[in-house]
Amino acid sequence: DAKTTQPPSMDCAEGRAANLPCNHSTISGNEYVYWYRQIHSQGPQYIIHGLKNNETNEMASLIITEDRKSSTLILPHATLRDTAVYYCIAQSNNAGNMLTFGGGTRLMVKP
Amino acid sequence: GAVVSQHPSWVICKSGTSVKIECRSLDFQATTMFWYRQFPKQSLMLMATSNEGSKATYEQGVEKDKFLINHASLTLSTLTVTSAHPEDSSFYICSARALDRGPYFGPGTRLTVT
Numbered sequence: 001d002a003k004t005t006q007p008p009s010m011d012c013a014e015g016r017a018a019n020l021p022c023n024h025s026t027i028s029g030n031e032y033v034y035w036y037r038q039i040h041s042q043g044p045q046y047i048i049h050g051l052k053n054n055e056t057n058e059m060a061s062l063i064i065t066e067d068r069k070s071s072t073l074i075l076p077h078a079t080l081r082d083t084a085v086y087y088c089i090a091q092s093n094n095a096g097n098m099l100t101f102g103g104g105t106r107l108m109v110k111p
Numbered sequence: 112g113a114v115v116s117q118h119p120s121w122v123i124c125k126s127g128t129s130v131k132i133e134c135r136s137l138d139f140q141a142t143t144m145f146w147y148r149q150f151p152k153q154s155l156m157l158m159a160t161s162n163e164g165s166k167a168t169y170e171q172g173v174e175k176d177k178f179l180i181n182h183a184s185l186t187l188s189t190l191t192v193t194s195a196h197p198e199d200s201s202f203y204i205c206s207a208r209a210l211d212r213g214p215y216f217g218p219g220t221r222l223t224v225t
Contacts, residue, residue, distance in 0.1 A: 036216070042218055043115075043217050046214075046215060087154075098206075099206070100157065103154055
C-alpha cells in the first residue's frame, strides 16, 4: 500500500473552503485515493474516492494531480460540524483489502 | 447508502470477563469485514480481517485466542474479547466492504474494563 503524508492539523474559517492536501508519491496504478473523516468518538465516515479523474459528490470534491502523486480534498463551504480528523488513504479497490490509516489531518473549523 | 451497525455502542465490564461485540451490514452483503482498535488520540489500527465461512486473519501482535472473531453470515461478524483486562479498554470499530465503493465503518464500540 502506498504511504500517504498529510499535515497533522489545519484551521479553516467557517463558510470558507477547506483544502486538505495529501501526498502519495509512491502510489501504484491500481491504487485509488480514499478520503474518510472521523468525528470524535465515532466511526470513520466515507467522503469520496477516485483513481485519476477529479471527483465531486454532495460532500466534497477530490482533485488528483495528473501524475497522481498528490491530491486535495475540498470542502467548499466548511461548517463547524466539519471539524474532524480527515484521513487520506491510497489502496487498491479490492474487496479483500483493508484500509490502512495514517495519522490524518485534524481540521478545526472556527467561527 | 450502505450502513454498518455495531452493538453495543459502549460497554463496561469487570476484569476477567468476556465481552462480545457485533458488527452488522444492514443493506448489503459483506464477505469480508475488518476489525480495528483505536486508543485515545491515535489512529485506527487493524486487528484482524474477518472472512465469512473461514478463519479470521490476525495482524501481527494481535492474540487470536484473546480476540475471537466469528463471521457466520454475510451480514454479521462478532468480536469477543476474552478475559478482558484494563489494557483492553479501547474503541473498537468494524468495517465492511461493498462492491460499489470503499469500506463502510460502524459507529464503534467503546469498551471500558474495570
